[in-house]
Amino acid sequence: MHRKLSNLLGFKKVLIGQMLVVAAFAGSAGAATSTNPADPSKVIKMGFEAADDGFDMIRTANFYSGWVSEVIYETLLTYDYLARPAKLVPQTAEAMPEISEDGKTYTFHIKKGIYFSPDPAFKGVRRELTAEDYIYTFKRVLDPQSRSVHASFLAGKIVGLDDLAAQAQKSGHFNYDAPVAGLQAPDRYTLRVTLNAKDYNFLNIMAYSAFGAVAQEVISTYGAQSGQHPVGTGPYMLQTYVPRSKIVLVANPEYRGFTWDFKPSSDAIDKQIVKDMQGKRMPQVGRVEINIIEEEQSRWLAFQGKQIDFDKMPQLAAPTVLDGDKLKPEYAEQGIQLQRVVDAGVTYTVMNYKDPTIGGNSLDRIALRRAITMVYDNKQEVSILRNGQATKLEMFIPPGVVGYDPTYRNSVAYDPALANKLLDHFGYKRGADGYRTMPDGKPLLLKFTREQAVFYQEMSELWKRGLDKIGIRSEFIINNFADNLKAATQCKLMLWGAAWMADYPEGQNFMQLLYGPNVGQGNHGCYSSPTYDALYQKAIALPPGPERNQLYLQMNRQIEADSAVVVNTTRIRSWLARPWVKGFKKHPILHAEWQYIDVDKH
Template identity: 80%
Template sequence: MIRKMSNFVQLKHLFIAPVLALAAVAGSAEANPADPTKVIRTAFEAADDGFDMARTQNFYSGWVSEVIFEPLVTYDYLARPAKLVPKTVEAMPEISEDGKTYTFHIKKGIYFSPDPAFKGVRRELTAEDYIYTFKRVLDPKNRSPSANFLAGKIAGLDELAAQAQKTGHFNYEAPLAGLQAPDRYTLKVVLNAKDYNFLNVVAYSAFGAMAHEVVDAYGQQTGQHPVGTGAYMMEQYVPRSKIVLVANPEFRGYTWDFKPSTDAIDKQVIKDMQGKKMPQIGRVEVSIIEENQSRWLAFQGKQIDFDKMPDTAALSVLDGDKLKPAYAEQGIQLQRVVDTGITYTVLNMKDPVIGGYSNEKIALRRAIAMAYNNREEASLLRNGQAMKLEMIIAPGVGGYDPAYRTSIDYDPVLANKLLDHFGYKRGADGYRTMPDGSPLLLKYTSNQGGIGQEMSELWKRGLDLIGIKTKFIVSNFADNLKAATSCELMMWGAAWMADYPEAENFLQLLYGPNSGHGNHGCYQSPTFDSLYVKAMALPLGAERNQIYLQMNRQFEADTAWVLNTTRIRSWLVRPWVKGFKKHPILHAEWPYIDVEKH
């Protein structure tokens, strides 16, 4: 899922989610056990883009949506590596012998949070809600960035989407061979071919059940009126400023009972949480604080309960992998984790200056990549809280090879020779022109907040060394993401966090048919695409991983991106927060933790 920094705009719209009288849920078999006096305060370093996950892949939108919408399956809170478990289903699905048919049995008595869209009637979750949700992702009018997760997979769904593309109307009532509800609580999904990652896809937040009544009621504003069956519901929403969630009174609750992994922290987590009725926390307050220093001051002032330590604070906070005494004495918990994510620079293959597949255009992109010192980003800009990225796939994800080394490294001397050879000549001002003598000007777009300015300065130093003039543009993350989705940005500093723990989730960002969805540089390589299709047909394991390595080499040959770093996160948690353990895929800990009165 895409994540980065965003802008705090002046125009704010206040939305208060309507909450129906508690009498409406008096018939619940189990009331949500959350204590309204238990409050967690946290902060995001960038803004969401609304909470209609069919229409966005914004990291922060997904963070909140995880606790509002419920997919069929999810991940165990403690298990490492990440392990799928039932969410709204009685058990993991029955899978046919040929691996193409999945049968899910949905639990009875799961209800959507109260909302006027239901006209005062309790609304139970059914199999049809998942059919509707899956269809929405392929509805052309939604232009879903997650469409590639389902495209080509479910029998009849692509044909229905193609018909909607022609007629301008998606027929949600049309029966599909691939999406069937034999009864109210049974969902049968039939695939076109065996898909070894299908359950990981189903666990993604874009496939958390939505009710058609909500979309009918709010239309284009559905993203600001999220209504799901999850543990929390929206109480207050000030776009790009504040999000307040409260316990969903319809949520059925659960008993905390997770088994330990091999992580040392699990023993204490279990001691603090075992047997508790969940969720415990009744209110979640999220502030959007883009600037690292402001967010760090908020944590130090105990205005937020946990946060990632800013890289700039590493020298004053950490002594190696431990807290310095001034912080340890406060009882602060430290959790150091390597992101299951990557940072990179998108290069637009459709751009008239840097795009294209001729030798001179590839040489230009290769020289640009060799001008960026990602080791310096890791050591200086991030104070050692990152590692140089060697491949497209993040550490901790299936298909990652720790022995792999990229063929493109920081080397401005060689970059200059490459540009000289392909006719990018220096002018009187020292800057190069295109081979035809026209001006050569790069446009690098960064996101406000964080270390965006420092990264732009690092880029400028490197590009000056090879004689390429660059214009640096600063804009907010949400706008940049929209422009990048349409392949409108020449160069853009981005990041991707794993939506599921397998390399496919990263490599699909470069798959040609995903241009205009998640492929933000519109990279289209027949060789890469054929390898992708070949890999998807293989079981997870060594043979598939070998093809992933070939895809990495092809990506390097075309120099479709510039690889930056993988970040090391230091999560700092106040002592009154119990049960906190950072998950590699899930982001919202709120339904799994507790907070003591303090």
């Protein structure tokens, strides 16, 4: 009872603090010269299927945090809205960077007149974006106290930055004022980055939302609470935030705006998008309202009730809504727009390599993980759980990403009979109740962690049916996505169903999820293999092409040899948008379309 009262009082304090910050936003915004063309009466309403984890992007790899952060913070580069395949373009940079002959030095010229959204941290002064803000942002990623899940994106890459981080590790203090040879600002608007070695993915990294500029004054003001007080130069700013419930974004009055001028790709829908949007001052949408609605059925009802403007069609609705790849007449007649896209992402099952029951490199543990992998029926997941709205994955790189090989076939197939023989051979004996023990006679129990939604319950049932066939007892622990992600990052979950969407369209972005030094970051299975790591290091030193792709294939074979992860599916998304939403096109890398679309009043 005392704990509940304490939690309640703490929650009230958080809400009061958030209300005061929102009020301060409103008070300081009036002093700024408004350049954002957004119309406050144009509102987009959405539902997220899982909760964010705050918006301090150096601390989280949460997909939904990244979705929102894309419109709050701005990176040096971004992606063209319509171009397919994805094409890098400048964002805060005036143009693509100048690159030295040796490929190690990048010079960015930052646009003048870009301002952070109004915030009390700036004490009433308009705060312009400068090159030093990116230098601070990059340094912060490698500050040991940040414990950034994205440190691997920069670690070992920028001349002198790792030395500064090493000094901070020893002293307990990161000296942000210390010069770094590889991070220089020759003038207020010029950023020069020098790398230790040529990095063929560096420009993709510069477009990743974790490297959107933050202001040091903001981080100093809010500290550990910076994730609930995001301040950037993007088109929107946070107005209301009720963790794991509701997010409201409003137009950043300091945002400079842009003219919609994208060239159509070969996609059939681009012609209409250009017709609807060409020449408009952007953003048009002045308010974005997001509710966390974890259950597919509830989100679907909200869309049908016109409480959500666009969303992924729930997999459970596919038989009702779709006739093959088209809408059934009753939905087409409503003017609903349909876009079918294959995710640039993977779903997979984490198997904790450090777990005392299933982890390690001994042959009996590899055999146990192999048997677990062999009893999960991916075809059943695709046909029954996902109603055909997915395809079985053979490798850990999805379609649409450089390094994907459509001819590749996984060497570990669904085969419960063979899995039983494997367990018998390595001494996992069945007891009188039919369930197996460890080779040393201790109980064998697999603990899966999952989220609340019905889909994950159905997936648990599919897992249990497979494990029962080989006599392995299992239990399923329910928790929310944000907490599960934190626990997986800390190597605390035995098994967990995860997904990864491309941060950039290159195989390295997926293969780094199994790279040993990334344990505690994106490597949620805490997998460590000297052979795999050596292949990874060799691959990232090569330019894109057949030689690097061949190494990716070898890395996939090593994953299979170690049974490091269960590769599941890539999802086929049917995005539905109401007829009043104009200009909507789902991007393979960007997630937040709000600054590129318009809403007819309705």
